[in-house]
Amino acid sequence: MLEHLIPRGYQPGGGLISPEGVFYLNIPKNASTYTTNLLLSNGWNYYNLNENPTPKQAIAILRDPVERWISGYATYAASFVLGYGYGSDHFREDYNDLTERIIFDQLIFDDHTTEQVKFIEQIKHIPTTYFKLNYELGMATESFFKCPLGLNNPVNANISEDNYDVKSISKHMRFRIEQDPVLRAKIIAKYQADYDLIKTANYYNEPR
Secondary structure, rough: OOOOOOOOOOOOEEEEOOOOOEEEEEEOOOOOHHHHHHHHHOOOEEEEOOOOOOEEEEEEEEEOOHHHHHHHHHHHHHHHOEEOOOHHHHHHHOHHHHHHHHHHHHHHOOOOOOOOHHHHHHHHHOOEEEEOOOHHHHHHHHHOOOOOOOOOEEEEEEHHHHHHHHHHHHHHHHHHHHHOOOHHHHHHHHOOOHHHHHHOOEEEEOOO
């Protein structure tokens, strides 16, 4: 499960619970900060599966693995590779074939880039409804809870990517992946289990 996770702020089993007892599983880089803030402002409370009774129902947000990896790697690099006197401009200037080979040989660096299925294993014994991180997430979530949560366009609400270094590295890695299909293929292969989950997950269908 998450035995080998390198946690950078993530608490295994962590999430929130609604007044009705629905558990939201926090998955890093899946609009987690934004969603947590919104749910807290709507009466949800922090909850940890490892410390409390098992909820009867859970929800989780899934994200396209390539998009999540770009965002996750950018957050990891900006937070734990860069430092005083060495910013994203230096990162881009120093980026070369060797840098790229090392990054794409490893791919998983910490909780921001750990496979989504590893987090989902924590709720595999709980009936779970899934949502996709896309432009319809806000409307789907509001419909699911039958109340205005204000989750409009969460795709654009990645707070960490307002940071110059995160945005710069994210843009650079996206450019490299678009330029070289082999790099994209490596990410897809590494996160195949996530793609399988996304394909078969039980998604909430908004009433038409």
